[in-house]
Amino acid sequence: MTNENTLPGNDAGELSGFAALGISGALLKATAAAGFTEPKPIQVQAIPPQLEGRDIFGIAQTGSGKTAAFALPILSKIIGLGTKRRPRTARALILAPTRELAVQIEDTIKLLAKGAHISTALVLGGVSRFSQVKKIGPGVDVLIATPGRLTDLVREGDLILADTKWLVLDEGDRMLDMGFINDVKRIAKATAPDRQTALFSATMPDEIAELAKGLLKNPVRIEVAPQSTAAAEIVQSVVLARTKQKRQVLSKMLADEAMHSVIVFSRTKHGADRVTKDLARDGFEAAVIHGNKSQNARQKALNDFRDGSVRILVATDIAARGIDVPGISHVVNFDLPDEAESYVHRIGRTGRNGRDGIAITLCDPSENAKLRQVERIIRMKLPVVADHLGSPDPQRDPREKTERHFEPVNDREHHGGRRDGRRPGNGGDMKRFGAKPNGERGPKPQGERPAAAKPNGSGKPDGFKRFKGNNKRRFGGKRPANRAA
Ligand SMILES: Nc1ncnc2c1ncn2[C@@H]1O[C@H](COP(=O)(O)OP(=O)(O)OP(=O)(O)O)[C@@H](O)[C@H]1O
Ligand SMILES: [Mg+2]
Numbered sequence: 339m340t341n342e343n344t345l346p347g348n349d350a351g352e353l354s355g356f357a358a359l360g361i362s363g364a365l366l367k368a369t370a371a372a373g374f375t376e377p378k379p380i381q382v383q384a385i386p387p388q389l390e391g392r393d394i395f396g397i398a399q400t401g402s403g404k405t406a407a408f409a410l411p412i413l414s415k416i417i418g419l420g421t422k423r424r425p426r427t428a429r430a431l432i433l434a435p436t437r438e439l440a441v442q443i444e445d446t447i448k449l450l451a452k453g454a455h456i457s458t459a460l461v462l463g464g465v466s467r468f469s470q471v472k473k474i475g476p477g478v479d480v481l482i483a484t485p486g487r488l489t490d491l492v493r494e495g496d497l498i499l500a501d502t503k504w505l506v507l508d509e510g511d512r513m514l515d516m517g518f519i520n521d522v523k524r525i526a527k528a529t530a531p532d533r534q535t536a537l538f539s540a541t542m543p544d545e546i547a548e549l550a551k552g553l554l555k556n557p558v559r560i561e562v563a564p565q566s567t568a569a570a571e572i573v574q575s576v577v578l579a580r581t582k583q584k585r586q587v588l589s590k591m592l593a594d595e596a597m598h599s600v601i602v603f604s605r606t607k608h609g610a611d612r613v614t615k616d617l618a619r620d621g622f623e624a625a626v627i628h629g630n631k632s633q634n635a636r637q638k639a640l641n642d643f644r645d646g647s648v649r650i651l652v653a654t655d656i657a658a659r660g661i662d663v664p665g666i667s668h669v670v671n672f673d674l675p676d677e678a679e680s681y682v683h684r685i686g687r688t689g690r691n692g693r694d695g696i697a698i699t700l701c702d703p704s705e706n707a708k709l710r711q712v713e714r715i716i717r718m719k720l721p722v723v724a725d726h727l728g729s730p731d732p733q734r735d736p737r738e739k740t741e742r743h744f745e746p747v748n749d750r751e752h753h754g755g756r757r758d759g760r761r762p763g764n765g766g767d768m769k770r771f772g773a774k775p776n777g778e779r780g781p782k783p784q785g786e787r788p789a790a791a792k793p794n795g796s797g798k799p800d801g802f803k804r805f806k807g808n809n810k811r812r813f814g815g816k817r818p819a820n821r822a823a
Contacts, residue, residue: 359385361410364454365417369410372449378403379562384536385411387558394536395510395547395554398562399569400686401662401693404508404538405446408432412504413451416479423477426497428459430504431529432482433522435512437462437633438640439660443508444482456480461497463487464633471496485513485521492528502529507553509659510537511546511679519549526553540686541566541679541715566682566715572689574697575723576709581702582731584672587724588613588700589620591670592650599643600668602652603684604628605675606749613672614652619738624650627657629751654751658683664690671699674708676750681712703727 352358356369356377377385380398388394388411398404412430423429434440440462447458459473461483467490474481474497481488481497491497505526507513513522514537526535535554542550542565568574579587591597602617604610607628614626625639625648636656643651644663651657652672658680666688675681681699689695699720701709713719 356381356385356410359410360389361385361414363417365410365413365451368452368454369406369450371452374406374450378407380404380538380560381407381410383560383562384408384538384558388412388534388536389414391534393534393554393557394538394560395550395557396536396538396560397542397565398538398540398560399567400540400683401569401690402540402562403691404540405443405662406450408506408508408536408538409443409447409450412480412506413447413454413456415504416456417454423457423479424498424501425477426474426495427477427501428474428481428497428499429478429501430480430506431488431499431502431525432480432506432508433485433488433513433525434482434508435484435518435659436656437464437484438627438636438657439508440482440484441637442660442662444480447480447482458482461488461491464636467491467496477501485518485525488525489521492525499525499528500530503533505529505533505535507535507537508539510539510550511542512539512659513537514546514549514553523553539565541682543679564717566679566717568682568685568697568716569689569695571693572685572695572697574685574699574718574720576699576701576720578722578725578727579700579702580727580731581673581704583726583729584700584702585613585616585620586732587726588670588672589617589622591698592617592622597668598649599646599663599666600650600670601643601657601666601684601687602650602670602672603658603675604652604654605673607654607751608749609673610652610654617650617652619735622650623648624652626652628654629656655680655684656751658687661687662690663687664693666690667694667696669695669697671697674699674701674705674712676708678708678711678715682716698723 355375357366359377359382361369379402380396381403384394384396384407388408394408396404396407398407416429419429432443434443440460444458444460447456457478458480459470459478459482461470461474461481463484463486467487470487471491488497492499507522512518537550537554577587588602592600602613602624604613607630610626610628614624617624625642627636627639631639639651640657640661642648655675658675669685669688671681671684675684685695685697688697699709709720
């Protein structure tokens with residue numbers, strides 16, 4: 339007789355694959371149906387200790403299967419629970435830095451738990467909160483959320499975290515940097531005292547690893563490869579080009595049909611719009627995704643790229659982390675990111691799950707210091723495969739409206755503050771007083787409740803209550819309505 343707990347085809351009755359890691363029943367079936375037969379190294383190392391109840395500090399390269407490494411043990415534990423969910427509670431909470439990543443994690447969980455009667459819900463900004471509140475009303479098994487909207491719902495009593503026994507910080511270093519740390523700490527404090535916590539990322543700067551200690555209890559530390567190591571499958575190179583030459587260099591590159599699915603990363607939102615416009619003028623249709631777009635436009639751009647209806651996606655770093663679009667052939671860095679870690683995540687959109695990938699970085703001489711910083715963290719020198727610096731700047735078509743290359747305050751997607759110890763300037767300071775990290779911000783969504791809808795009773799504007807640094811008020815204040823989380 340075939341035991342549900344064993345994988346078929348093993349005559350000795352010994353467990354193999356995910357079954358050998360402790361995954362069984364409907365979950366094992368769904369995992370196999372999803373095409374996951376052999377566990378990846380991070381899954382082999384992280385699943386058993388999580389099933390034993392241990393906290394995890396997990397580092398593994400981009401595209402190496404971290405999502406299933408945290409999802410499967412949680413799902414397995416939840417399936418084994420006999421208890422009933424209480425209204426407005428969540429058994430497990432997965433935090434992610436961007437809405438698109440949260441959506442993707444929910445999709446993966448639904449796939450891995452198909453047939454296992456697991457309920458999931460999403461809580462994220464930029465879309466109506468009404469349907470989210472309704473969905474968590476009866477309580478859910480797994481809640482996937484971005485921290486801003488989640489904080490709002492907890493503060494307003496629409497969500498109770500006291501029964502949350504599993505907490506995951508996907509892209510953990512990002513969740514613990516300055517843009518998110520306060521929300522994440524408050525959220526963690528509100529979860530069950532005996533909760534189990536897992537933190538995963540491909541990068542982990544030392545100072546953030548230090549912060550993680552405050553959230554993890556005696557964690558099992560797993561490092562499949564040293565942090566910031568790029569997947570071996572990604573062939574990386576640099577093209578030297580002055581800023582004014584980059585448009586022409588990019589368009590020439592894209593004429594090669596071997597570049598069949600390409601993400602072009604831009605450091606700023608205006609830059610992303612400008613690259614998209616220039617590509618259109620040069621005959622290339624591209625979708626664009628950045629934090630000034632509506633949530634619908636963001637998700638549509640990603641979906642069009644995912645399903646192959648557009649070949650090129652121009653993106654800021656909101657698409658740098660976690661996004662899994664199998665088959666991206668090339669990543670082009672139109673410019674270097676402000677933070678070296680972002681480079682690792684950007685290029686990690688290709689070369690996923692053992693596939694090949696090519697990453698090309700266009701570098702103006704003014705970006706040399708950033709390039710050296712990237713080379714330092716990835717511990718390798720990047721080969722220069724082309725040098726345009728000796729060529730003259732191309733002439734712009736005089737009929738094209740020239741745009742000023744200024745960088746408005748707040749034009750960069752938020753990267754979570756600076757790690758050089760200096761206080762942030764204008765744009766950075768906003769987040770201390772209530773603005774959201776850009777990756778989390780969007781135009782005010784339809785259906786968002788106005789601030790006056792639920793009076794806080796203080797008679798003061800709500801924003802005053804919040805950043806007093808008093809932990810007792812954790813979820814006491816109200817987020818101003820314009821802070822679409
Ligand atoms: N055991 C497995 N067998 C087959 N495919 C797998 C397995 N585990 C994961 N995958 C696939 O590998 C791809 C990458 O997985 P995932 O998105 O979890 O990577 P990641 O480590 O989280 O990357 P990132 O650091 O970019 O977030 C996904 O398409 C996923 O479906
Ligand atoms: Mg991931």
